Amino acid sequence: MSDVRELLGRPVDPSEYEAIRELWKQHSKAEERRDLPGLLATLTEDCVYEIVGTEHVWHGHEGAARFYGGLLGGFPDIDFQLTDIVIGPQGVCEAADVTGTHEQDWLDCTASGERVAFRVVIFFPWDRDARLFKGESVHVDLRRPRS
Numbered sequence: 001m002s003d004v005r006e007l008l009g010r011p012v013d014p015s016e017y018e019a020i021r022e023l024w025k026q027h028s029k030a031e032e033r034r035d036l037p038g039l040l041a042t043l044t045e046d047c048v049y050e051i052v053g054t055e056h057v058w059h060g061h062e063g064a065a066r067f068y069g070g071l072l073g074g075f076p077d078i079d080f081q082l083t084d085i086v087i088g089p090q091g092v093c094e095a096a097d098v099t100g101t102h103e104q105d106w107l108d109c110t111a112s113g114e115r116v117a118f119r120v121v122i123f124f125p126w127d128r129d130a131r132l133f134k135g136e137s138v139h140v141d142l143r144r145p146r147s
Contacts, residue, residue: 010089010128017087020126023133024085024092027124031080034072036065044127047135056107064135074106075116083119091126091133095119118142 023042030038040061049058049067058067072078078100085094098120102112119141125134
């Protein structure tokens with residue numbers, strides 16, 4: 001893991017900021033289109049996906065593909081409504097209200113066939129050298145989304 005002091009000391013470079021912003025937009029659009037190769041193209045080969053506070057962690061492109069296969073299979077109509085976003089030289093942090101129909105088992109949750117709603121905060125750490133995201137740290141709040 002990177003030293004926090006190094007992360008805090010990163011200078012804000014307008015061209016790097018724009019690259020991070022554009023990559024996040026590319027990632028989000030690929031997710032919306034259910035375009036797995038497009039999603040993987042935004043990630044480093046050694047990316048890590050994790051649901052924070054659980055044992056669920058996926059490594060590399062193969063792991064990211066399993067993460068998305070499970071998520072999009074479990075909630076085929078999943079919809080992320082962005083509520084907040086911060087972009088900086090460390091990466092992107094977004095908050096979203098999420099809805100979807102739970103059609104297949106996912107993680108430790110048995111499919112209910114019902115519509116679900118929850119909130120997420122997701123951090124996309126930026127790899128300066130690769131100019132890609134190093135994965136996602138997903139924080140889930142199962143309370144109802146904001147009104």
